[in-house]
Amino acid sequence: MSVRARSARVDTASVPNGGTGTEAADRVADVLVLFAHGSTSVGVSEIARELGLSKAVVHRILQSLVSRSFVTVDPDTREYRLGPAALALGARALRDVDLRRAARPVLRRLRDDTDETTTLSELVDDGRVYLDQIESRQEVKMTVELGRPHPLHAGASSRVILAYLPTERVKRIIDGGLPALTSDTITSTHALRRELDEVRRRGYATSHSERQLGAASVAAPVFNVESEVVGSLSVCGPASRFDDATTARFAPLVKTAAEEVSRALGWDDVGDAPGA
Amino acid sequence: MSVRARSARVDTASVPNGGTGTEAADRVADVLVLFAHGSTSVGVSEIARELGLSKAVVHRILQSLVSRSFVTVDPDTREYRLGPAALALGARALRDVDLRRAARPVLRRLRDDTDETTTLSELVDDGRVYLDQIESRQEVKMTVELGRPHPLHAGASSRVILAYLPTERVKRIIDGGLPALTSDTITSTHALRRELDEVRRRGYATSHSERQLGAASVAAPVFNVESEVVGSLSVCGPASRFDDATTARFAPLVKTAAEEVSRALGWDDVGDAPGA
DNA sequence: CGTCCCCGTTCCGCTCAGTGAAACGCTGTT
DNA sequence: AACAGCGTTTCACTGAGCGGAACGGGGACG
Known part of the structure; x- marks a missing residue:
């Protein structure tokens, strides 16, 4: 009634x-x-x-x-x-927030939307580690090793973090050297800086065989309450499946997913005119 | 009504x-x-x-x-x-407190100088709350819960505030009762008043297991433009690491740090005549 | 497999807690 | 003096929210 x-x-x-x-x-x-x-x-x-x-x-x-x-x-x-x-x-909420827990449902949905493996990385010291992944259901798929540190200059998940770090920290990391992990790793300081500009402009990063031969990925940054970058989400898989069209299709999905995780961490999308 | x-x-x-x-x-x-x-x-x-x-x-x-x-x-x-x-x-609440903003860099330096957790407390009503802390980098360390109210009669951070409040307010608070939080809490009015005199003479307060068993701290008062006490800084950690020599070493560091914060709030150290 | 227990959720008729327009006292502005 | 805004208080009316009870589901136990 x-x-x-x-x-x-x-x-x-x-x-x-x-x-x-x-x-x-x-x-x-x-x-x-x-x-x-x-x-x-x-x-x-x-x-x-x-x-x-x-x-x-x-x-x-x-x-x-x-x-x-x-x-x-x-x-x-x-x-x-x-x-x-x-x-x-708020102090309590901050303590309870767990990047992994916040990201898990989003990772799963992103995997379902793309049918490729999705990963969550966290910034640790001057590198990053994979915190979690949801594997693709396809037979040929990519998987990553959780917990092992990776440098920040190679691969989409890494570089998208690097792109949003404070400049002096970026400088320190670059000065620390850019070892080649594969023949396709960017090792020139100049090329890397140009690439970082591009990442910031687009809001996501891509890579082909940079960190791991035959692997490709698209990644977007995750921010915390203070709008500091704390990690990244990625969609990754066999390079053969990541042509330009596919990458273009995945990019907005990854970006949206990463924003969702950021918001769960208290990040606030500034640039919204409040009220009328 | x-x-x-x-x-x-x-x-x-x-x-x-x-x-x-x-x-x-x-x-x-x-x-x-x-x-x-x-x-x-x-x-x-x-x-x-x-x-x-x-x-x-x-x-x-x-x-x-x-x-x-x-x-x-x-x-x-x-x-x-x-x-x-x-x-x-919570993030907003934390950002809004200007005492916190003023104290943050000082807290961090004090932590670096002492290698113990440093805290900032603010006077709220007839109690105090921890507003911020910078944790010790040691494995065994003390941490506090931000935002929860604590009474003013137990612990260094509390008592150093109490010591500089106007006498009638001190009286009211003492008359409100002195519940024991641990077996070492001062519960005698007389002992407490003597202790407050001592705190004012030295300019800082110390405590061992008074508020929290096994915890020790050294604290100094923070004043505003009107020379009213508005909070306190402390260095705190496991009681085992706070022997007399260490406490003596920390005391001037905490005092100086607290004065620096007070000055950032507009306090002027020349004629400090409390109560005026 | 049924039984028990406790969980989170939903239902529904009764009722008093909460509503909002208006009045009030105050402070600062014109 | 009159005004315009504020935060607060009042009051009679009423529908939003109350809570006891019922529901469906998931472990633990025997």
Whole structure:
């Protein structure tokens, strides 16, 4: 019968929430989200306007949040800002986040979409290691060895990380030498730097037989809360299957997948105009 | 005024909330607090038991939180854990605190100089919370939980703050009781006041196993422009490594570091007349 | 294999907690 | 003095949310 026919007359409605939560809880969450992305310190009216709620409601929610220390009030300006409990919550979430766990479902979906092996790499010291892989279901496929360190100058998974590291760290790594792993490894400093520019421009990296003969891959970077690169996702397989058209098809898929993982790590896609 | 005499018949009541929020919002906040301090991954029933709520309520709250990405569900185990939005919220809370920003480089240098974990605490209400820490690089080290409130009478980081608070506020806090956190906590008013005098004379505080068994620390106060104490820096680690000689070596380092942070906040070390 | 237990989820009628418009007191601006 | 904004409080009404109970599923046990 009623089937939640609420939204009928509500123009001050909160976002329609896909599932079946409660409106009150949704509103509390919305207020917190606003604090997470809005300006540091806000007032009741501003929040009410932003969320389309009455001032009374916002005020009550804030009082509850204050009572639990999620936000604090400046007694002079009567403005609200995040408090210790928010900090504790975030510190805890940071500790719990596990790159591998965050990436796993995404890796699997990416494998299903491409039918090639997908991998997750993590930046470790001045190199990287494979943290996880979901293997292709095809008979001829590529697999990688988890946990062993690889240098950052060869291969798509490596180079896409290198491309987003701070310049002085890139310099140090390049100065450390560019040993050839195969006959196709880029060993010229100049060529590598040009390649890194290209990677940043496109947002993903590709390679053919650079690190491993007969292997090709497409990789995109994974970022953390601080927008630092912490690893990469890749789709990889036999070079014979990675022609230009295929690579072009995979690139946006890998990029989207990597962004999704980044967001799960708290990374925030800046460059979105908020509000109207 | 009516004072909201609701709680009359409620035995399943949530914590009585000092002010005038809404019960629904209080409950949402309580769930989040539980996530902040409880175990990484929890189920509906456990939360319901812990908070004295019905499973239905908890389930609805969680659905709202999931819809806003504050928590995520593992589709297999049906367990809930903190999600990206919580992380973003905390990251924001951390970024907003300017005390933290001012202290970070100093904390890092102090860690490098001492090779022990260094921490930053902030005065909040009549307690303090850890705002930040830089961990020791040694294998056996101490770490603290950010954001959770601690009382001001136990431990070096706490007591050094207490020592520089206005006398009437010190009185109020002491009158609030001195619960023992370990067998070594100072619980005598007289002993505590003598200790506070000593802290003020030396400009730093030390503790052994007072707040946490087996932990030791040396702490110094941080002041703002008005020469009010707003927090403290500490060097802390396993008590076994903090003998008298080491403590004596650390003390001036911590003091200097704390002064540097204070100066970054606009504090001016010339006539420091507390209480004015 | 059935039994038990506890899990997370869903259902539904009752009811009081929460709603929002409006009033209020305040501060700073015109 | 009048205004315009703020955060807060009030109040009578009502539908959103409550919770007990039922449901479906997955281990553990015998």
